[in-house]
Amino acid sequence: MSAQEAIPIYTNLTDLYASLGTSLNHAERWANLAEEFEKRFGRKPEYIVRAPGRVNLIEHIDYALFGVLPAAIERDILIACAPTTPLADATPHAPGSVFAENLHPKYTRQEFAPAPKAKPSNVDDDVHVEGWHLDIPQQLRWENYVKAGYYGVLENYFTGSEVHPVPVDLLVTGSVPAGSGLSSSAAMVVASTLAFLAINGKLEGTTDKITKGELVKMSMENEKRVGVNSGGMDQAASVMSVPSSVLYITFYPSLTASPTPLPGGAVLVCAHSLKVSDKALTAKKGYNLRVVETLVGARVLARTLGIPVGAREKITLREVVGKLTAETDVGAGGKGMDVPALMDVLQKMAAAVEQLKPSGSADPDFGATMEEMIAMSGLSAEEFHEVYMSWVEVDATHFRLYKRAKHVCSEALRVLKFRKLCLDTAVAGADPAAGNLVALKELGRLMNESQTSCADDFECSCEELDLLTQLARDAGAYGSRLTGAGWGGCTVSLVPEDEVDSFIKKISETYPPYKGLVGDALSEVIFATRPSTGACVYKFD
Structure with missing residues (x-):
């Protein structure tokens, strides 16, 4: 391993x-x-x-x-x-x-x-204290x-x-x-x-x-x-x-x-949207906020499904899935449920996630206020802030628990489908002109579905990424999606290996921020890579 x-x-x-x-x-x-x-x-x-x-x-x-x-x-x-190497006449x-x-x-x-x-004199020797500044x-x-x-x-x-x-x-x-x-x-x-x-x-x-x-x-x-x-x-x-x-x-x-x-038969092409994405800058309204929304959504979903959750427990959606199925063998070194079983339960999770929508709400996306979210968690305000807000900074007035959980569960299933298709194709020993082509098209479809979910449900895409992924598909990619945290940064496209040069040329001509870029300047923003x-x-x- x-x-x-x-x-x-x-x-x-x-x-x-x-x-x-x-x-x-x-x-x-x-x-x-x-x-x-x-x-x-x-x-x-x-x-x-x-x-x-x-x-x-x-x-x-x-x-x-x-x-x-x-x-x-x-x-x-x-x-x-x-x-x-210290110098003989220099200060150590x-x-x-x-x-x-x-x-x-x-x-x-x-x-x-x-x-x-x-270490402070009043701290026992067996208590860990950070030892360096x-x-x-x-x-x-x-x-x-x-x-x-x-x-x-x-x-x-x-x-x-x-x-x-x-x-x-x-x-x-x-x-x-x-x-x-x-x-x-x-x-x-x-x-x-x-x-x-x-x-x-x-x-x-x-x-x-x-x-x-x-x-x-x-x-x-x-x-x-x-x-x-x-x-x-x-x-x-x-x-x-x-x-x-x-x-x-x-x-x-x-x-x-x-x-x-x-x-075989395809390579990956990374294309920078030229909208800079940095998690450390955007975390409060982006990455870190999604982490909090996903975790709180897991607690609310667990309560809705009758799964007990401890007051200080920061349960994840993966753990909710496991407890929903009475998953065993999850101790130290345990493997948990096998992939077919996980795929099966994820296919059934869509209906459960729908329960995160508030009944009678005019907003089907469910943007909960902080007060509403605390009430749904079953925790006191003090407990909620200790578990979910004390360790991370976020900036939001409403929290979209339903949409985040919907993305996570559907994406988890896409991961398993993508992996299974790759493994099945490798075992079959498919010819690039036949079986590999079918597999690559299906892998591309899963990537496109992922981009749609990232844009609509997780809301981590942006106009530049939406445009670049669409141009990539128009230029012949099997599939294209954002990569990384989102809100800017790169796309990754699955491209036939014999069409890479023409693909890059089409993107350079159709994506407005690339106009005028040639040579090294262009290769810095769009390039092919193999794993x-x-x-x-x-x-x-």
């Missing part, structure tokens, strides 16, 4: 490049980064770490604990790193000092150092994502230890467009976490090497330091993906990831 696997550490560049894909000149990028590191810091790096961005073919349900189907892309974040560096530079000229050199905290403003600056990755390593490996982290030099570069919905932020946090683990000897020479699953969980917690309550899909896709496959990721009852091969491998480390001799 990929969650239990160790992080790959390469010492042979030929093997490394073979795992990354074919649409980028990876060798040139890696060599350029290593050479630039040596120019700036006076020696070769010890490691280059890589974390890819990702696309979502069907998703936006991970925080409800339903499975998702993302894929790593070839575009990535690279960080070259080495322990800082503070423990764990970081000297970080970015290959992009618009980013300036950053220097920072963590400070260990003293590292200033991480919730601002959209690249170094804050580096700091977020560092913080998790400090807390997990150096709290209460007499050993201090080593000073480190970092040089960062990236090919994932920022604010595009391709998880550049998650890739940056994963890469940063890996860099600090590598430099501090936590990936090699230990009996308890960090697993991919542990790296995912650490990176999830790290990204919260910059104000994003991620469900884990972005980090899991960046860490656990394998070439030529999408990754079926489940979160309940435990984190699992298994590759699902895409049928790539997940995070890895290259160790220099």
